[in-house]
Amino acid sequence: MKPGKESNDKKIIWSAPGEKLRPWRERLEIGRALRDEVPRKSHAGWKAGSNRPDAISLLVESDQGRIPSLLPIRYGRMLESPFAFLRGAATVMACDLTQTPKTGIRVQAGGDCHIMNFGAFATPERNLIFDVNDFDETLEAPWEWDLKRLAASVSVAGLTVGFKAKDRAAAVLRASRSYREHMLRYAGMSPLEVWYDRIEFEPLVNKILTGAERRYTEKQIAKARQQHFPLHVAPEVAGGGDKAAKPQIVENRPLVYHLAGEHRAAFAEKVVHLIKRYRETLPAHLRVLFDRFEYCDIAMKVVGIGSVGTFCAVALFVTADKKPLFLQFKEARRSVLEAYAGRSRYANHGERVVVGQRLMQAASDMFLGWTEAQDDNRHFYVRQLRDMKVSMAIDTMNADELGYYADACARALSRAHARSGDAALIAGYLGSSEAFDEALATFAADYAQQTQIDHEGLKKAAKAGRINVEDV
Numbered sequence: 001m002k003p004g005k006e007s008n009d010k011k012i013i014w015s016a017p018g019e020k021l022r023p024w025r026e027r028l029e030i031g032r033a034l035r036d037e038v039p040r041k042s043h044a045g046w047k048a049g050s051n052r053p054d055a056i057s058l059l060v061e062s063d064q065g066r067i068p069s070l071l072p073i074r075y076g077r078m079l080e081s082p083f084a085f086l087r088g089a090a091t092v093m094a095c096d097l098t099q100t101p102k103t104g105i106r107v108q109a110g111g112d113c114h115i116m117n118f119g120a121f122a123t124p125e126r127n128l129i130f131d132v133n134d135f136d137e138t139l140e141a142p143w144e145w146d147l148k149r150l151a152a153s154v155s156v157a158g159l160t161v162g163f164k165a166k167d168r169a170a171a172v173l174r175a176s177r178s179y180r181e182h183m184l185r186y187a188g189m190s191p192l193e194v195w196y197d198r199i200e201f202e203p204l205v206n207k208i209l210t211g212a213e214r215r216y217t218e219k220q221i222a223k224a225r226q227q228h229f230p231l232h233v234a235p236e237v238a239g240g241g242d243k244a245a246k247p248q249i250v251e252n253r254p255l256v257y258h259l260a261g262e263h264r265a266a267f268a269e270k271v272v273h274l275i276k277r278y279r280e281t282l283p284a285h286l287r288v289l290f291d292r293f294e295y296c297d298i299a300m301k302v303v304g305i306g307s308v309g310t311f312c313a314v315a316l317f318v319t320a321d322k323k324p325l326f327l328q329f330k331e332a333r334r335s336v337l338e339a340y341a342g343r344s345r346y347a348n349h350g351e352r353v354v355v356g357q358r359l360m361q362a363a364s365d366m367f368l369g370w371t372e373a374q375d376d377n378r379h380f381y382v383r384q385l386r387d388m389k390v391s392m393a394i395d396t397m398n399a400d401e402l403g404y405y406a407d408a409c410a411r412a413l414s415r416a417h418a419r420s421g422d423a424a425l426i427a428g429y430l431g432s433s434e435a436f437d438e439a440l441a442t443f444a445a446d447y448a449q450q451t452q453i454d455h456e457g458l459k460k461a462a463k464a465g466r467i468n469v470e471d472v
Contacts, residue, residue, distance in 0.1 A: 024187050024424040031428025034103050040431070042101045043144070044439035046446035049099060055092045055454040056461045062091045065333065066309030072470035073254070074308035078458060079469060082448070083160040083394075085455040086153055087114055088305035090137055092454065093152070093447075094336040097145045100443070103429055104142075107421030108359045110413070111137025111337045112306065113146040114153035115394065118409045120201040123363035128201040131361050131412050136307060136332065138356030141341035143417050143426055147179055148443060150413060154406045155444035156451050157394050165445065167399035172444045175406035176437035179414045180430040186418035187427040194418050198362035204408055247324070248297040249316050255302045256314070271298050271315070274329060274371045278382050281351075281369035290367070293317035293325045303330070311378055314385055326385035327367060331378055348372055350381035360416035 022030075063071055078088040086093070090112040110117065110132050117134035151172045158168035186194050251257050259267050275295055282290060297316040302308055311331040318324050332349035346352040350370030358364050369382045392405055417426065430436050462469045 027422055027424035028187060028428035031105070031422075031425035032431065034105075034425075034429045035431075038101050038103050038429075040429070040436040041439050043148075043436060044442040046096070046100070046443050046450060048096075048450060052099075053095060054457075055089065056457055056466065058092050058095060059089065059458075060467070062336075063309065067311065068309075070302060070309040072468040073302060074305065075458070075462065075467045076469045076471045077305045077308065079455075079462060081160045082451045082455040083153070083156050084305060085458060086156045086451050087116060088308075089451075089454065090149075090306050091336040093149055094137075094145070094340060096447075096450075097142075097148060098340045100144065100148065102142045102144060103426075105421060105425050105429070106140050106341075107143045107146075107417040107426075108356055108419070109139060109141035109143065109146045109337065109341075110135060110356075110360060110416070111139055111141065111146070111335055113150045113409075113413055115150065115157060115406065115409050116153075118412055119392065121365075123198075124366045125363075129362055130199040130201045130204050130408060131363075132416050133361075135353050135357040135360065136330075137335045137337060138353060138360065139335040139337040139341055139344060140420075141337045143421060145337070146413055146417070147176070147410070148440065148447075150406075150409060151175055151440050151444040152447040152451070154402065154409075155448040158399070158402055159448050159452070161395055161397075163399050163402070167402075168448070169441045169445060171399065171403040171406045172441040173434070173437050174403045175410040176440045177434065178407040178410040180427070180436065182411045182414040183418060183423050183430060184427040184432075186414065187424040189423075194415065194423070195362075197415055199408065199412055199415075207404065246296055247316060247318055247322060249299040249314060251299065256299055258297075258299050267298070270373055270375065271295070273374055274380065275315070278329075278369045278371040278380075281354075281371070282367070286366060293319055298329075301328070303328075311380075327382050328385045329371070329380045329382055332370070332381050333379075349379040351379075353381040359420050362415070 066074075074088065078085045094111070112134055113132065117132065118130065119133045120128050120130050121133060123129055154171050154175055155168045158171060163171075186197075189197075249256065249258070258264055279287060279290060294317060295315065296318050298313050301312050301314045303312050307330070310333060313329045315327045315329060316324060317327065332353045334349060335344065335352070338344060344352045346355065348370055350372065354368050354370050357368065365383045367382065367384050370380060371382060372379050394402070394405075397405065414423075417423070458467070461467050
């Protein structure tokens with residue numbers, strides 16, 4: 001077996017077609033028995049093997065198919081800190097995680113569950129909930145991989161802002177304990193109860209934050225309720241004061257921009273097909289809503305860290321009265337987990353993302369859909385650009401607040417995993433002691449050190465001209 005390649009000999013997934021359903025306490029015992037094969041303490045620690053691929057080479061390999069002119073922005077963002085590096089290096093950690101112990105229990109994994117990929121957003125009923133909110137890498141895979149990436153991100157975030165080792169470890173322990181205890185709770189619930197469960201955001205803010213940080217977040221919530229789309233791409237009317245003129249997206253170069261000249265005209269033709277195919281993936285009742293908007297404009301948009309360089313565009317649709325709807329067409333590439341956990345069952349990676357998101361989230365954007373480009377076989381998923389989204393500011397948190405936040409992220413992750421996987425099997429394996437929690441804290445601390453080493457490697461690569469960097 002090649003380094004970093006996962007064996008597919010043992011896969012346990014809940015309610016496989018034709019499989020007899022077992023009571024949850026029976027499944028709990030099956031999970032507990034897995035400890036004999038994969039001791040919980042075996043998850044402790046991380047040490048790069050002599051055959052570990054070069055992290056920078058993995059990043060450069062992942063650049064294939066990206067927009068070359070945007071790659072310097074990607075690396076410029078990753079150079080900002082070890083935490084920024086971790087966020088952009090999902091492909092590196094996916095490779096590393098294959099070298100860690102696996103129980104064989106698989107779930108619909110997020111694939112990139114660092115703490116900045118959790119946040120608040122509006123449900124179709126206009127309630128703010130807290131949940132996982134990034135699914136570019138989602139795939140059926142071992143549950144441990146998501147939890148270990150979350151734990152590592154907590155430790156790296158704490159390291160980046162200067163928290164002591166004991167405070168970073170405490171935050172990781174809180175995350176692991178939260179995942180373990182909530183998984184046991186979900187194990188005893190009916191599947192319907194698990195699917196109905198959600199984390200209301202405002203009570204969570206009141207629990208996590210105090211003082212100025214809470215007041216700031218409350219202002220962000222109020223702003224989000226009033227602002228349904230980002231102001232930096234708000235439509236402006238082309239042609240001066242002409243009320244009949246067609247609205248277009250405001251540019252904010254180099255992050256939001258229109259293609260120039262003949263490229264813009266050629267892309268406009270492609271957009272017609274993209275929208276038509278996307279509309280076909282919407283449920284029939286939502287097509288009625290979508291058809292009340294008319295396509296007006298589209299612009300390229302640079303997003304995130306790991307996604308920089310992939311094809312991402314913002315499309316503006318308006319009603320007859322110029323009421324806007326912004327949809328994001330984001331390229332869906334092969335999941336970083338696929339090389340290690342097996343191929344997606346979906347031919348279109350946009351559909352993979354959409355199905356994974358609907359499976360993991362308590363509530364999802366009603367405009368979720370997918371499409372593909374005819375000429376170059378690029379796959380896309382589509383969603384609203386922003387729908388009352390609120391994120392936490394990690395760099396202004398104190399150590400206690402980081403612990404609370406890590407707790408909330410782990411709770412959301414456990415619920416997401418319980419929807420697709422077998423909560424009782426996982427809960428049985430984790431048990432009631434802190435054996436796994438302590439092992440995970442050790443792993444996270446060691447992987448934080450690995451991330452620092454890889455971040456220094458990126459600095460050296462930039463200095464040597466191996467990669468180009470642009471600070472935006």
